Amino acid sequence: MDIQNVTVAGGGVLGSQIALQSAYKGFSVTMWLRSEGSIERTRPKLERLRGIYKQTLQAMKTDPSAYCRGLADSPETSPEQLDELIAKVDAAFDSLVLTTDLKQAFGSADLVVEAIAEVVGEKEAFYSSISGVLPKQAILCTNSSTLLPSAMMDFTGRPDRFLALHFANNIWKNNTAEVMGTAKTSTESFKAVVEFARAIGMIPLELHKEQPGYLLNSMLVPFLNAAEALLANDIADVETIDKAWMLGTGAPLGPFRILDIVGLTTAYNIVAASPAAQEPGSTAARIAAMLKQRIDEGKTGINAGEGFYSYK
């Protein structure tokens, strides 16, 4: 399937990244936003990303550690080629079409990436609203982090062309794209999405079947949970637990550094939602209390300047 016209629904953290990245890699990209206010909130996000892309490409001329896999094919890219890529960022930014009009956004789309709020009812209502406008052959992907596509496929009117394409935040450097279909997703659509992911500079990671948490979070969440349990049960302190992991495996970051990047609020929401956390005295309840105390002190992670470590 030939994909040229890409429509991204939602202009939040991920939607703006997916749109700019796809345009940067040469696709014709339209962003659908649900209101004029949403368009106005999306523009500064795109402007900020444009600055980050250009600064990063500029830094890559002199600093090998600045290399971002999603922006250039090789760390050996010459300064002249990097100047060409910088010009491409501006061209991509200028080419983006932002609209609230369903027909304009979806009427000629080959591929839609949905990146609206993580609320199942809102995603279903959105799919229903576009199913009559979207061309029959178009493929629809969800970037949902936690919802399984099979739970929403009946609202799309195209279960065979509906699947998950899950990006990591900061896609120009954390350039994985997990591709996950349902039992009804056609092989052809799955392959087309894998090719699209590759074409926009991602490293596609193919799942054979549905899995809550995809690959990364299926490993990361239990790992972080195990580290939190060691701390909450007072087995060792933060630095010692991190050292055990880093020195024992050669990993660059320990679990508490990773938790500071993820954000303690997300970690708290995950543990607090587990049934075990409702039992007083359980390890899960102790983890929740330990995280809550830090959150209440404003220590929510690297973005706040302090989490398990201080970044001030």
Ligand SMILES: NC(=O)c1ccc[n+]([C@@H]2O[C@H](COP(=O)([O-])OP(=O)(O)OC[C@H]3O[C@@H](n4cnc5c(N)ncnc54)[C@H](O)[C@@H]3O)[C@@H](O)[C@H]2O)c1
């Ligand atoms: N933030 C991340 O790190 C991350 C990573 C991977 C996947 N995701 C997934 O991407 C999706 C979007 O996440 P985000 O972080 O960009 O969210 P966000 O809150 O930053 O942005 C959501 C966008 O969708 C719009 N929106 C919200 N509800 C809507 C509705 N009912 N109809 C139409 N538009 C609506 C908002 O106006 C906004 O533009 C979610 O499914 C999330 O799970 C997020």
